[in-house]
Amino acid sequence: MKKLLFLSLLALYACDKPFCNEKPNDEIAGIVIKVIGDQTYSAYDPERGEDLARFGIHITTDAQYRRVFAHCCAARLDSLDFTQYDLLGLTTVNKGQHSTYLRNVQRDESAKKVTYTVTERYCKRSSPVEGQGNFVLVPKVPSGYSVEYVRK
Numbered sequence: 001m002k003k004l005l006f007l008s009l010l011a012l013y014a015c016d017k018p019f020c021n022e023k024p025n026d027e028i029a030g031i032v033i034k035v036i037g038d039q040t041y042s043a044y045d046p047e048r049g050e051d052l053a054r055f056g057i058h059i060t061t062d063a064q065y066r067r068v069f070a071h072c073c074a075a076r077l078d079s080l081d082f083t084q085y086d087l088l089g090l091t092t093v094n095k096g097q098h099s100t101y102l103r104n105v106q107r108d109e110s111a112k113k114v115t116y117t118v119t120e121r122y123c124k125r126s127s128p129v130e131g132q133g134n135f136v137l138v139p140k141v142p143s144g145y146s147v148e149y150v151r152k
Helices: 002-014 062-068
Strands: 027-030 034-036 057-059 085-089 100-108 113-121 135-139 146-151
Touching: 057 062, 100 135
Parallel strands: 027 100, 113 146
Antiparallel strands: 034 135, 057 085, 085 135, 100 113
């Protein structure tokens, strides 16, 4: 019994971060104007059983916006002006306890590319749970530009 108690205490103190007591704030960077929605916003197609933001989604019209979110949150969608803005989303699926996110969108004029990077910070001792869509409002992506999605 003493050995079991000793091993339990040793395992507890051997962890470099046994508990996560502080949760830093989410951050935005680059050309992100604001984060849209909350953790309940998900771009999901119930007919195909598919997460539409799993590999990244670029929403450019009000009709597309309303269709993508019809199943989860149609009654509480923010009003967006798609003549001036686009909506980008990238689902994170490995969210742990005390997760925070850095959502960064950069535009590369020479490569004609927009890169959306979601960096997830979480307590390593937490179990992964359902992710979130990470939807951000950005200035209208110019015609001819590609959008790249990166998870970190």
